[in-house]
Amino acid sequence: MDSRVSLAWEISxxxxxxxxxxxxxxxxxxxxxVQGFVKNIRQFRKVxxxxxxxxxxxxxxxxxxxxxTEIPDLKIGQSLNVKGDWVVSPGKQPFELVYDSKNPNHExxxxxxxxxxxxxxxxxxxxxxxxxxxxxxxxxxxxxxxxLRSFLETKFMEFFNSRNFTKVTPxxxxxxxxxxxxxxxxxxxxxxxxEAFFGKDSYLTVSTQLHxxxxxxxxxxxxxxxxCFRAENSKTTxxxxxxxxxxxxxxxxxxxxxxxxxTEDMVRYVTKSLVKDVLEKGTSANIxxxxxxxxxxxxxxxxFGSNEQVLKRWSALLTPDKWPRMTYTEAVExxxxxxxxxxxxxxxxxxxxxxxxxxAENSPIFITDYPxxxxxxxxxxxxxxxxxxPTVACxxxxxxxxxxxxxxSLREHNYDILLQDMKNHGMNLExxxxxxxxxxxxxxxxxxxxxxxxxxxTYLSGRESLRDISAFPRAPSLCSC
Amino acid sequence: MDSRVSLAWEISxxxxxxxxxxxxxxxxxxxxxVQGFVKNIRQFRKVxxxxxxxxxxxxxxxxxxxxxTEIPDLKIGQSLNVKGDWVVSPGKQPFELVYDSKNPNHExxxxxxxxxxxxxxxxxxxxxxxxxxxxxxxxxxxxxxxxLRSFLETKFMEFFNSRNFTKVTPxxxxxxxxxxxxxxxxxxxxxxxxEAFFGKDSYLTVSTQLHxxxxxxxxxxxxxxxxCFRAENSKTTxxxxxxxxxxxxxxxxxxxxxxxxxTEDMVRYVTKSLVKDVLEKGTSANIxxxxxxxxxxxxxxxxFGSNEQVLKRWSALLTPDKWPRMTYTEAVExxxxxxxxxxxxxxxxxxxxxxxxxxAENSPIFITDYPxxxxxxxxxxxxxxxxxxPTVACxxxxxxxxxxxxxxSLREHNYDILLQDMKNHGMNLExxxxxxxxxxxxxxxxxxxxxxxxxxxTYLSGRESLRDISAFPRAPSLCSC
Numbered sequence: 027m028d029s030r031v032s033l034a035w036e037i038s039x040x041x042x043x044x045x046x047x048x049x050x051x052x053x054x055x056x057x058x059x060v061q062g063f064v065k066n067i068r069q070f071r072k073v074x075x076x077x078x079x080x081x082x083x084x085x086x087x088x089x090x091x092x093x094x095t096e097i098p099d100l101k102i103g104q105s106l107n108v109k110g111d112w113v114v115s116p117g118k119q120p121f122e123l124v125y126d127s128k129n130p131n132h133e134x135x136x137x138x139x140x141x142x143x144x145x146x147x148x149x150x151x152x153x154x155x156x157x158x159x160x161x162x163x164x165x166x167x168x169x170x171x172x173x174l175r176s177f178l179e180t181k182f183m184e185f186f187n188s189r190n191f192t193k194v195t196p197x198x199x200x201x202x203x204x205x206x207x208x209x210x211x212x213x214x215x216x217x218x219x220x221e222a223f224f225g226k227d228s229y230l231t232v233s234t235q236l237h238x239x240x241x242x243x244x245x246x247x248x249x250x251x252x253x254c255f256r257a258e259n260s261k262t263t264x265x266x267x268x269x270x271x272x273x274x275x276x277x278x279x280x281x282x283x284x285x286x287x288x289t290e291d292m293v294r295y296v297t298k299s300l301v302k303d304v305l306e307k308g309t310s311a312n313i314x315x316x317x318x319x320x321x322x323x324x325x326x327x328x329x330f331g332s333n334e335q336v337l338k339r340w341s342a343l344l345t346p347d348k349w350p351r352m353t354y355t356e357a358v359e360x361x362x363x364x365x366x367x368x369x370x371x372x373x374x375x376x377x378x379x380x381x382x383x384x385x386a387e388n389s390p391i392f393i394t395d396y397p398x399x400x401x402x403x404x405x406x407x408x409x410x411x412x413x414x415x416p417t418v419a420c421x422x423x424x425x426x427x428x429x430x431x432x433x434x435s436l437r438e439h440n441y442d443i444l445l446q447d448m449k450n451h452g453m454n455l456e457x458x459x460x461x462x463x464x465x466x467x468x469x470x471x472x473x474x475x476x477x478x479x480x481x482x483x484t485y486l487s488g489r490e491s492l493r494d495i496s497a498f499p500r501a502p503s504l505c506s507c
Numbered sequence: 508m509d510s511r512v513s514l515a516w517e518i519s520x521x522x523x524x525x526x527x528x529x530x531x532x533x534x535x536x537x538x539x540x541v542q543g544f545v546k547n548i549r550q551f552r553k554v555x556x557x558x559x560x561x562x563x564x565x566x567x568x569x570x571x572x573x574x575x576t577e578i579p580d581l582k583i584g585q586s587l588n589v590k591g592d593w594v595v596s597p598g599k600q601p602f603e604l605v606y607d608s609k610n611p612n613h614e615x616x617x618x619x620x621x622x623x624x625x626x627x628x629x630x631x632x633x634x635x636x637x638x639x640x641x642x643x644x645x646x647x648x649x650x651x652x653x654x655l656r657s658f659l660e661t662k663f664m665e666f667f668n669s670r671n672f673t674k675v676t677p678x679x680x681x682x683x684x685x686x687x688x689x690x691x692x693x694x695x696x697x698x699x700x701x702e703a704f705f706g707k708d709s710y711l712t713v714s715t716q717l718h719x720x721x722x723x724x725x726x727x728x729x730x731x732x733x734x735c736f737r738a739e740n741s742k743t744t745x746x747x748x749x750x751x752x753x754x755x756x757x758x759x760x761x762x763x764x765x766x767x768x769x770t771e772d773m774v775r776y777v778t779k780s781l782v783k784d785v786l787e788k789g790t791s792a793n794i795x796x797x798x799x800x801x802x803x804x805x806x807x808x809x810x811f812g813s814n815e816q817v818l819k820r821w822s823a824l825l826t827p828d829k830w831p832r833m834t835y836t837e838a839v840e841x842x843x844x845x846x847x848x849x850x851x852x853x854x855x856x857x858x859x860x861x862x863x864x865x866x867a868e869n870s871p872i873f874i875t876d877y878p879x880x881x882x883x884x885x886x887x888x889x890x891x892x893x894x895x896x897p898t899v900a901c902x903x904x905x906x907x908x909x910x911x912x913x914x915x916s917l918r919e920h921n922y923d924i925l926l927q928d929m930k931n932h933g934m935n936l937e938x939x940x941x942x943x944x945x946x947x948x949x950x951x952x953x954x955x956x957x958x959x960x961x962x963x964x965t966y967l968s969g970r971e972s973l974r975d976i977s978a979f980p981r982a983p984s985l986c987s988c
Contacts, residue, residue, distance in 0.1 A: 040765060040769065041759050141944075160721035160944060161948060172675055175674075180668060199736075209698070215693070244562045244644035244649075253679045463641060466621075497675055505680060505682050
């Protein structure tokens with residue numbers, strides 16, 4: 027594979043990607059090699075066109091074929107090396123590669139052919155593609171989602187670095203049960219040992235919050251983006267058994283508004299960055315045209331989801347100046363005004379998905395101060411605590427169509443109260459001594475939240491199911507490789 | 508806690524951190540609130556000094572106490588709020604906070620007292636501190652390591668973004684066995700279901716490489732920083748049961764030099780970034796003085812490890828213009844020249860840790876082209892394959908004192924050869940069909956590597972044991988919380 031070209035924009039010994047060619051195009055009229063999968067073929071008698079793409083960017087690279095009759099049998103899905111002339115294009119793209127089979131300096135090689143039963147075709151639905159877990163990301167739409175995920179992670183890093191957070195890695199295997207939910211996975215070596223491998227029963231974490239608290243108290247502010255696991259037997263589009271959770275903890279906050287304000291800033295920051303990137307990368311300043319032309323090319327494209335749907339969702343996040351806040355108690359009253367008599371909610375009831383969707387019909391909304399009975403042991407009591415209707419200083423962030431995107435709270439930082447709360451929840455105090463000791467020694471008011479990363483990506487990409495967002499989704503009966 | 512101050516450098520509704528105060532100091536002679544743990548106390552009759560730190564930076568903030576006799580009983584480890592005058596300091600630091608108990612605008616509040624048995628004291632070894640998993644990161648040295656980790660992750664992200672990589676998240680739970688080693692953890696729900704929860708036996712990944720290949724072939728280049736798990740019953744300072752692995756895969760490479768060159772670029776990039784950051788943040792341009800004064804303050808400090816040790820290690824990575832390469836076969840010859848007769852190695856033997864240390868005595872070194880028999884099924888045969896001494900196109904990156912830091916290879920991309928290799932390794936072909944199909948459909952020459960993230964941090968921070976690098980280390984008999 028003699029495809030090295032010496033170009034100023036090469037920063038390493040690697041071949042240029044198709045993204046390189048689009049973003050920093052080489053000098054026209056030079057001999058260039060490119061590689062990628064065949065995405066489209068149009069062959070006529072005197073001329074042919076092949077679009078190739080290597081997955082580095084949404085936009086294909088156009089190859090024009092001279093003397094197409096002498097060209098090998100191209101098929102969609104093959105991987106190809108083409109060496110030809112890089113020229114100013116008469117077509118829509120600024121440049122194209124011209125391959126002339128009669129030119130002795132030109133080369134075209136099918137590096138990887140496809141099998142007769144190559145299963146990935148153009149008009150497949152994302153649901154159908156799930157059958158081919160290792161090939162499905164060769165489609166433009168699913169590759170777009172992976173690039174979007176990477177982009178968002180970069181922007182989260184930027185956001186948290188600018189606010190003096192330390193990124194940390196709490197443990198995946200734990201002997202503590204954060205949510206007390208019971209629906210957890212147990213971890214044991216395949217070759218069982220006489221005594222427990224870790225000295226005690228060990229599980230996959232359902233939330234790293236308790237460990238994250240310990241680290242953020244030491245570091246002032248800490249965040250993580252980390253796998254979490256739930257052994258729930260639910261097969262909805264909104265749940266996975268393995269998912270990535272963004273969790274953050276902040277020391278020295280004692281007001282729930284600080285936490286909701288911070289969460290809103292964060293989601294707005296990454297969404298604005300995304301919109302900015304799509305507009306800047308597009309040749310058009312109009313976001314709608316950018317989608318249509320497939321020129322908002324790095325992250326997105328016309329196959330990225332329904333344009334209308336994507337725009338509607340981005341705008342739902344960014345249009346309101348400030349997302350509304352409402353307490354649980356207000357939310358119950360608000361819903362009851364709209365609900366028919368037989369569906370009225372009583373204070374203390376859980377809000378169902380349909381209620382959440384109703385509350386977030388037009389805009390994201392923070393619902394705060396839920397009843398104590400609905401929430402875990404570690405939450406601080408509400409500022410205006412009412413013993414008749416006891417609530418905790420927490421929030422759920424609900425977004426249109428989806429319901430819950432994130433949830434957080436101030437944490438009880440008083441040792442005596444926390445101890446009593448843990449007893450009330452029937453917790454094993456000995457196992458939790460490491461956590462309690464945080465309150466006995468230099469305790470600090472603090473709070474934090476968790477956000478389901480796949481849910482955010484699903485929302486921002488105009489998709490419906492987390493199974494198309496996770497590269498290799500895990501759910502009941504789903505772990506094929 | 509009325510400690511809000513309105514300053515231009517505040518970018519959110521959060522209180523400023525001590526890092527903020529150092530990096531963008533407020534106007535002198537203003538009233539300021541700060542929070543942090545008490546780190547040092549020196550009280551005299553007429554004046555006192557308290558150093559506080561909130562974990563956002565290595566450098567403490569100095570508080571000068573006027574009328575110290577009226578000041579509450581301060582102890583190391585307490586969390587404190589202090590409101591006082593921010594003034595130009597007559598001491599070593601440019602600014603200090605002056606608290607005068609007689610000034611009605613000033614305030615000092617012990618937010619969190621310590622227990623009688625507060626276990627974290629100044630002169631403890633890191634080994635002793637491991638007994639206090641949730642408190643140990645309040646020490647300057649262990650907090651430094653967490654900030655270093657976060658810094659390095661940011662720099663890796665920069666590096667890979669600049670080279671058109673997509674960051675991906677291969678699965679943690681898998682039904683495929685990447686290394687065929689058998690020392691894996693099994694995953695099952697606590698409440699066992701009649702049939703396997705995932706439909707088949709499922710394990711924690713030992714390396715995400717196989718899945719990463721599928722993604723990188725779709726995206727051209729992909730990387731991940733992800734937890735991996737090994738159920739080995741080994742309790743060395745160099746191993747953990749749960750660790751984070753940096754893995755990268757690159758399409759369209761067919762030369763091992765491209766892979767070693769890329770790996771070297773990457774490790775140099777993050778190391779150079781670290782050195783640059785320490786030098787720039789320090790008031791002194793001399794790295795040695797920077798350590799001494801504790802002014803290379805954001806990541807490091809004089810308690811960061813032995814200065815000499817850190818400098819020696821950084822310089823070992825950066826001093827050689829290019830790290831040497833040597834084949835396994837050459838390495839055996841080279842070692843045999845130095846080894847006594849009774850310790851001679853025979854071609855085909857594994858290199859032991861002592862051999863690795865010897866090879867990397869003065870500089871990192873790539874050992875390439877190991878015998879087929881020592882390596883997994885997926886590796887491409889060496890370029891100059893010799894059937895009498897069959898080798899594969901792979902490398903181990905060895906570093907001084909430590910031995911292996913990273914390992915990688917070109918991958919066999921020919922379907923027929925890979926199929927035969929898998930049969931030779933006695934693998935279950937049906938289970939691996941998802942992987943084999945990558946070679947049947949648009950196959951591409953490619954390669955990649957994995958690097959133990961905790962090992963790199965241990966090395967760069969001048970430390971010895973991975974247990975001080977991992978926030979909550981997991982090893983046999985070690986999962987206390």
